[in-house]
Amino acid sequence: MQALFILLVWGTLLAIGCIAPFVLGLAYIWVDLFQPQYVLPELGRLLPISLITAVLAIAGYLIADRENPPRLGLLTALLLIWATWITLTSSWALFPDPAWTKWNWAFKTVAFSTLLPFVFRTRIQIEAAVLVMVCAIFAHVLPYGIKGLISGGGYFRALGLIDVNAGWGGEGSTLGTYAFATLPLIAHLRRWSIIAPDKGIVRFIYMAAPPFAILGAFSTFARAALVACVVWAALTWWDSRRKLAVAVLLLAGAVAVVPIMGESWLDRMVTALNPEQESSAMTRLVVWGWTVRFANEHPLGGGFNSYLANNVTVTLPDGDVLEVQQRAFHSIFLEVLGEHGWVGAAIFGGILLTFFLNLRAVRSRTRDSEDLQWLGSLAQALTRSMLIYLSGAAFVGVAFQALHYYLFALAVCSTAFLAAVNVSTDRRPATARTDTPHSWRMRARRGSSGL
Amino acid sequence: MIDNFVILITCGAVVLVAFRAALLERRARRSAAAFGGRRQHQNMRR
Numbered sequence: 001m002q003a004l005f006i007l008l009v010w011g012t013l014l015a016i017g018c019i020a021p022f023v024l025g026l027a028y029i030w031v032d033l034f035q036p037q038y039v040l041p042e043l044g045r046l047l048p049i050s051l052i053t054a055v056l057a058i059a060g061y062l063i064a065d066r067e068n069p070p071r072l073g074l075l076t077a078l079l080l081i082w083a084t085w086i087t088l089t090s091s092w093a094l095f096p097d098p099a100w101t102k103w104n105w106a107f108k109t110v111a112f113s114t115l116l117p118f119v120f121r122t123r124i125q126i127e128a129a130v131l132v133m134v135c136a137i138f139a140h141v142l143p144y145g146i147k148g149l150i151s152g153g154g155y156f157r158a159l160g161l162i163d164v165n166a167g168w169g170g171e172g173s174t175l176g177t178y179a180f181a182t183l184p185l186i187a188h189l190r191r192w193s194i195i196a197p198d199k200g201i202v203r204f205i206y207m208a209a210p211p212f213a214i215l216g217a218f219s220t221f222a223r224a225a226l227v228a229c230v231v232w233a234a235l236t237w238w239d240s241r242r243k244l245a246v247a248v249l250l251l252a253g254a255v256a257v258v259p260i261m262g263e264s265w266l267d268r269m270v271t272a273l274n275p276e277q278e279s280s281a282m283t284r285l286v287v288w289g290w291t292v293r294f295a296n297e298h299p300l301g302g303g304f305n306s307y308l309a310n311n312v313t314v315t316l317p318d319g320d321v322l323e324v325q326q327r328a329f330h331s332i333f334l335e336v337l338g339e340h341g342w343v344g345a346a347i348f349g350g351i352l353l354t355f356f357l358n359l360r361a362v363r364s365r366t367r368d369s370e371d372l373q374w375l376g377s378l379a380q381a382l383t384r385s386m387l388i389y390l391s392g393a394a395f396v397g398v399a400f401q402a403l404h405y406y407l408f409a410l411a412v413c414s415t416a417f418l419a420a421v422n423v424s425t426d427r428r429p430a431t432a433r434t435d436t437p438h439s440w441r442m443r444a445r446r447g448s449s450g451l
Numbered sequence: 452m453i454d455n456f457v458i459l460i461t462c463g464a465v466v467l468v469a470f471r472a473a474l475l476e477r478r479a480r481r482s483a484a485a486f487g488g489r490r491q492h493q494n495m496r497r
Contacts, residue, residue, distance in 0.1 A: 002455060009462040013469055020473035030465050039458070124479060128472035132465055139461035146453050161454055195471050 093303020148219025176225025177392030301341030
């Protein structure tokens with residue numbers, strides 16, 4: 001029954017995509033984030049859902065949706081360089097077989113992020129992409145939130161739709177980071193959404209989403225989620241107008257979380273403060289130290305999964321001996337450094353820097369335009385979302401997971417939209433330069449009033 | 452039970468979003484076409 005419903009959803013998206021090709025891009029995002037092939041493994045064995053959707057999305061664009069291609073910039077160029085560089089590092093990888101296995105899906109993630117700006121060009125299309133991302137992520141976060149509320153959650157407990165570590169939705173730290181990273185996007189949608197405006201039942205969904213995201217993230221007992229939560233709370237407080245009221249609210253929320261999650265959750269969170277006294281945290285520190293030394297020896301990178309080379313023995317302050325062997329990087333930054341060397345780290349750093357600078361430019365250019373306030377808000381939400389994501393990802397190896405590549409793609413979409421507006425307004429008479437080319441409501445209003 | 456409920460509402464929401472987005476996009480294109488036609492007509496009158 002579950003399989004039939006998921007197939008029905010997939011089929012409906014593809015059917016709508018036949019009329020509106022950008023929906024095939026939405027279908028790809030849904031498949032990539034919801035991961036039906038992991039939710040129902042038998043479905044994955046029956047059909048290559050991801051491959052079919054990707055092929056249809058590309059074909060849909062090429063056949064029926066090639067008008068007005070966006071103007072791409074430095075961010076897209078850097079993403080293409082990144083895709084090339086990870087291919088090159090795979091060619092000299094220390095462990096070729098596992099490296100090419102990871103390259104196979106990592107390359108697709110990076111490559112598809114450069115294609116999405118061609119598909120999502122208008123306000124409605126960009127907003128639909130954000131909404132589908134949020135819905136697909138919440139499909140994995142909500143079960144943790146609801147079951148965590150009932151049972152209190154737990155570390156390494158399979159409370160979600162998929163098995164532990166089967167995909168991002170089964171990995172506690174990644175799920176917690178994703179949950180907090182979506183909160184700024186939800187806040188943006190609540191204010192500016194045309195597709196799901198903040199009224200009626202949707203208002204209750206917008207109100208309920210943040211508490212369930214927080215509960216879902218904390219139910220994983222992942223410390224990365226706590227780090228992401230602190231950054232989210234700090235950004236929320238920093239941007240708020242009523243700083244005292246928000247500070248009191250956040251503190252009250254923090255106090256309320258402890259009795260809901262229980263003593264065991266608090267005990268685990270406290271270990272983040274003393275990493276030397278907890279073997280999991282200490283292992284990460286040892287691996288990170290090894291990674292920097294490894295990158296100095298291999299500045300061009302050791303290829304995907306080069307962590308397989310680590311074999312370190314350290315003596316802890318209490319005299320115990322800790323042996324670290326073939327342990328994963330457990331950090332987005334160290335993963336990039338270890339696998340793709342200092343060159344790869346520079347390219348990835350350049351992508352992040354360009355992302356933040358582009359969105360900053362979008363915010364400053366839309367500040368004075370009433371019709372583009374939504375775009376400024378989206379740019380701000382994407383910036384916050386990335387900051388929260390990176391703070392949690394600093395403790396998880398998610399360099400090639402999908403979410404931040406979608407954020408990159410949406411940043412390119414925003415910049416391209418703004419460029420299209422500027423070109424459009426430059427070509428039009430001064431009296432008509434107040435609306436955007438895609439502001440259909442304004443056009444309809446003007447049309448009916450005879451202007 | 453909880454999993455089924457979550458799949459139902461989140462996947463249902465995705466379909467609704469896609470359907471509404473396709474509808475709004477179509478309306479926007481029609482509106483833009485009408486607006487473009489009106490402007491062309493006004494330019495011709497000038």
